[in-house]
Amino acid sequence: MPAPSHGHDVSEFEAQRPRLFAIAYRLLGSATEAEDAVQDAYLRWNDADHSLITTPAAWLTKVLTNLCLNRLTAARTRREAYVGPWLPEPVMTPDSSLGPLETVEQRESVSMALLILLERLTPAERAVFVLREAFSYRHREIADVLDVSEANSQQVYRRARQRLKAEENSRPLFEARPEKHGRIAELFFAAARSGDLTDLERLLADDVTAWSDGGGKAGAARRPIIGVTRVARYLQGLYRQIDTVVEERVGPGLTVYSAEVNADPALVITTNSGPLAVVVFEVHDGRIASIRTIVNPDKLAFIGAQLPHADGSKLLWSSLPR
Structure with a gap:
């Protein structure tokens, strides 16, 4: 025994x-x-x-x-x-x-x-x-x-x-990540919310690709979006809609943090009911080469538990009353 x-x-x-x-x-x-x-x-x-x-x-x-x-x-x-x-x-x-x-x-x-x-x-x-x-x-x-x-x-x-x-392909399998990459999430969020397409495009690599993972449980593009102009327009529209979507579904209470997620700069978007989305940026040569957005609620529970105790996260914007 x-x-x-x-x-x-x-x-x-x-x-x-x-x-x-x-x-x-x-x-x-x-x-x-x-x-x-x-x-x-x-x-x-x-x-x-x-x-x-x-x-x-x-x-x-x-x-x-x-x-x-x-x-x-x-x-x-x-x-x-x-x-x-x-x-x-x-x-x-x-x-x-x-x-x-x-x-x-x-x-x-x-x-x-x-x-x-x-x-x-x-x-x-x-x-x-x-x-x-x-x-x-x-x-x-x-x-x-x-x-x-x-x-x-x-x-x-x-x-x-x-x-x-x-x-x-030609990119090194392991590549050092300069500290300045950490601010890219803040710059991205500011450009997306301002509605200035030029500022947004300036942050993106010419061959930037955006993926969204909704898993059939949350609204997300089912195919990758490729190219600086298409990605910028898609993201601009997405951020214009997000406040309205949150207001209709969960009431006021949208909060956006910049954070390090999977060792890359990211945005963590939460509501009163928990995480809504995580947007992770892959940066090369100072510009965003890939954007990966996770909105599948099944994949957000772990990071939701981490956030209240997270070191290094920074509040960027909140609709909650102060």
């Missing part, structure tokens, strides 16, 4: 929980699913004979990774039937929710752009890439997690990097 879990064992798991969530989020692209996977790992831990576990961190990493690989296989089928573009679930990153983000590789590993690219990899390729790049696992350790040879881990890693580089 498995040994019962004691207080020490629970403490051991809780000490590992933040790291496990950080791994699971990168593997799944969903904070909600990551929390579920971590909870499943806890159930396995609770039922295990701890006298046979010599290295809890390694044991938990292996269990969690395999739980995530199973979830990824099922998620692929669901995402093929997803209404409109699928985007990762947004997470605010100034706190420690996704682990250390001190290096270029660590920050890029949680970016919307890379998480979307990771969807092109096989589950095994994604696991090897994440463990190696974001958490600096050695191939010997990865091999133990995935029950493969060290040589096979190296081969899968090389294949994953080659596929990602091919998808990225």
Whole structure:
């Protein structure tokens, strides 16, 4: 019979929980699913004979990774039937929710752009890439997690990097993000609300692309919008309508914050009833190259819980009485 879990064992798991969530989020692209996977790992831990576990961190990493690989296989089928573009679930990153983000590789590993690219990899390729790049696992350790040879881990890693580089075309897979990029969300919001199309276009790259993820549960464009003029006009119209939409559906109470989301500048738009939208900007050479807007309410619960305690968020505008 498995040994019962004691207080020490629970403490051991809780000490590992933040790291496990950080791994699971990168593997799944969903904070909600990551929390579920971590909870499943806890159930396995609770039922295990701890006298046979010599290295809890390694044991938990292996269990969690395999739980995530199973979830990824099922998620692929669901995402093929997803209404409109699928985007990762947004997470605010100034706190420690996704682990250390001190290096270029660590920050890029949680970016919307890379998480979307990771969807092109096989589950095994994604696991090897994440463990190696974001958490600096050695191939010997990865091999133990995935029950493969060290040589096979190296081969899968090389294949994953080659596929990602091919998808990225000429842009570096990992790119430093200047601090000045942080103000781009504020400039964008000011230009969008002013209604000045010229100011808005000035912030956008010529080949800018805008994606919206409503998942069939909120109004969103079902195809990407490409090109500076089309994107600027679309966004200008969107911001003109948003106050009216909020007034009709939830009453007065619109609040807009600038924040860091998935290591990129972003806007977080909330109402009295919770988050309404998260707009994440991918910036290259000082101009916005991609805009990803998440309005699917199922994907906004985690960031809604983060916002009241978030460091670094800045109130830009509010219709609430002061």
